[in-house]
Amino acid sequence: MTDIYEPYSEYCPRCQTHHTTRIERTRGNCWWITFVLGCIFFFPLCYWLCCASSKDTKHFCPSCGTLLAVRQGGC
Template structure:
């Protein structure tokens, strides 16, 4: 402890730490001399030229809407050929039927790997899907699934 009652190892108080030093700076500021200044020319005034604005009428192009006709494949009312109006050629005809291996036939195919007698069901048309085609334009009209 010193004569003021402070510990010598204690940090300075806030007031002591924020006090500015009262001594003059070591290096005096460098004197700046102003050599003969060059006279600046007076600012020149320019008259603004009027700007010509040309407005052209805009042309809006209208884009025609394209119409897309989507034909859905219908569900056939039966597995047998039937009277139908074709949505493609608009003819009234009796459909042409073709049997295609569908999900039921695939199921029996996998079962026939385990149980060989099930292979008989793959060959039967009663376990296949019926695809109905137009007899006039030969396009697919309807499908009947098993």
């Protein structure tokens, strides 16, 4: 089974070839909601926010930089 948070082989419609994606992890809406609720109600919940799986993962073509997929983390 492929981990959706790691690079994988994807077809790029712009380059018209298969590439292993380049990833960037960003803080999405779910991350911010959990952060605010964790700080207000349950501070130890914020430990989860340090994990890479709590962030959104954007997959890009390494050749042309086209955004190929966004995988939402956490929620």
